[in-house]
Amino acid sequence: MSTEPRETEVPNPLPAARLSVAPMMDWTDRHCRFFHRQLTGQALLYTEMVTAPALVRGGAVHLLAFDAAEHPVAVQLGGSEPEELAQAARLAQEAGYCEVNLNIGCPSDRVKSGCFGAVLMKSPELVSDCLAAMREAVSVPVTAKCRIGVDEQEPREVLPQFLEMLEKTGITRVTVHARKAWLQGLSPKENREVPPLDYPLVHDMKRAFPGLHLSINGGVTSLAEAEAHLAAGMDGVMIGRAAYHDPGLLLAADAQIFHAPPSGRTRRDVVDAMRPYIAAHLDAGGKLAQITRHMLGLFQGRPGARAWRRILSEHAHREGAGLEVLDQALAALPEATLAA
Structure with missing residues (x-):
C-alpha cells in the first residue's frame, strides 16, 4: 500500500460517478474501500477526508495509502489555504488517485475550527482561489462537494450563485448534499438528519446548469432511489450511510445502475x-x-x-x-x- 507515484494509468472517474460511495470520516478508510470494491466493480469510491495541513505540514502521506484494486478511487481534501491545497493535490495525484475533491460540506467541529468544510460556503471567493490553485497543480479532475447552504443562507439564492462560481472556476463536477448545514446548534450527526432534504432544489440546479455534472447526496437509502434521481435528470448519485450499514446493496449496483451483466457474485x-x-x-x-x-x-x-x-x-x-x-x-x- 505504497504512496510512491504509480506507473499505471489511473482510470477516468467520470463514468463511475454515476454512483459513488460518500467520503465518511472514520468509516471509508482503505480497508472499507477494498471491501466495497469486492461488491461493486464500477462505483466511484471516496476516501474519508484528509486534511491538507496534515499532508503538507505534518508529512502524513501515509494517509494517502491505498490498494490499486480500489480504483476508481478519489481522495477528498479538507483545507482553506490555496497553496497548501495545491501541494496536497499534487501529493494525491502522485499517490495515484483519479480525482481530487474539495470538502465544502462537512459541518464537524474539527472542520469549523480549521476554517474549512461547510463554513467555506460563506467565502466563495476563497473557495474559487483554492480550486483554481488545485486545478493548476494537477492534471486529474478536481471536483467539489458542498451543501445547499449554511446557517441563515437562503439555499435558492445561495446555491445557484455558488454553482455559478464553481463553473467559472473551471469545475465541471459537483456533488450537492441536499441539506443545509447548521454550524451552530446542531452536532455533525444531527446535521446529517435534522435539516430537511430539498431534492427538488438540487434537481432544479441540474436544469439550470446543464454543463455541470451534478451528483445528489443525502438520505439515499437504496438503488431504487438512486435510479429515481438519475431518471429525474441527475448525472450521479452519492450514497453514504446506507452503503456502509447495508453494503450488500452494492452487489446489484453494477447491473442496476451501470447496466453491466449481472455478476452472480454472492x-x-x-x-x-x-x-x-x-x-x-x-x-x-x-x-x-x-x-x-x-x-x-x-x-x-x-x-x-x-x-x-x-x-x-x-x-x-x-x-x-x-x-x-x-x-x-x-x-x-x-x-x-x-x-x-
Missing part, C-alpha cells in the same frame, strides 16, 4: 474474496477488527445476520484473532443466506 463470494487481503493484513501485524468492522452489515436483513455481527464484534478485536473468527461467523449463517 455475499459468501465477497467474504472469500476478502480472505487474501485479510491474511496479508494480519501477516503485516494488523488486527482483524480493523477490517471486519466494515463487514458487520454484509448480511443485513437476512437470517443469521445478528449472529454474524455478534461473533465478529465479540471476537475480532481479541489478541491473535485470525481467519478462524471469520469461519465461525460464517458457520452461524443459514445456507440460504450465504447463497444470496
Whole structure:
C-alpha cells in the first residue's frame, strides 16, 4: 500500500460517478474501500477526508495509502489555504488517485475550527482561489462537494450563485448534499438528519446548469432511489450511510445502475474474496477488527445476520484473532443466506 507515484494509468472517474460511495470520516478508510470494491466493480469510491495541513505540514502521506484494486478511487481534501491545497493535490495525484475533491460540506467541529468544510460556503471567493490553485497543480479532475447552504443562507439564492462560481472556476463536477448545514446548534450527526432534504432544489440546479455534472447526496437509502434521481435528470448519485450499514446493496449496483451483466457474485463470494487481503493484513501485524468492522452489515436483513455481527464484534478485536473468527461467523449463517 505504497504512496510512491504509480506507473499505471489511473482510470477516468467520470463514468463511475454515476454512483459513488460518500467520503465518511472514520468509516471509508482503505480497508472499507477494498471491501466495497469486492461488491461493486464500477462505483466511484471516496476516501474519508484528509486534511491538507496534515499532508503538507505534518508529512502524513501515509494517509494517502491505498490498494490499486480500489480504483476508481478519489481522495477528498479538507483545507482553506490555496497553496497548501495545491501541494496536497499534487501529493494525491502522485499517490495515484483519479480525482481530487474539495470538502465544502462537512459541518464537524474539527472542520469549523480549521476554517474549512461547510463554513467555506460563506467565502466563495476563497473557495474559487483554492480550486483554481488545485486545478493548476494537477492534471486529474478536481471536483467539489458542498451543501445547499449554511446557517441563515437562503439555499435558492445561495446555491445557484455558488454553482455559478464553481463553473467559472473551471469545475465541471459537483456533488450537492441536499441539506443545509447548521454550524451552530446542531452536532455533525444531527446535521446529517435534522435539516430537511430539498431534492427538488438540487434537481432544479441540474436544469439550470446543464454543463455541470451534478451528483445528489443525502438520505439515499437504496438503488431504487438512486435510479429515481438519475431518471429525474441527475448525472450521479452519492450514497453514504446506507452503503456502509447495508453494503450488500452494492452487489446489484453494477447491473442496476451501470447496466453491466449481472455478476452472480454472492455475499459468501465477497467474504472469500476478502480472505487474501485479510491474511496479508494480519501477516503485516494488523488486527482483524480493523477490517471486519466494515463487514458487520454484509448480511443485513437476512437470517443469521445478528449472529454474524455478534461473533465478529465479540471476537475480532481479541489478541491473535485470525481467519478462524471469520469461519465461525460464517458457520452461524443459514445456507440460504450465504447463497444470496
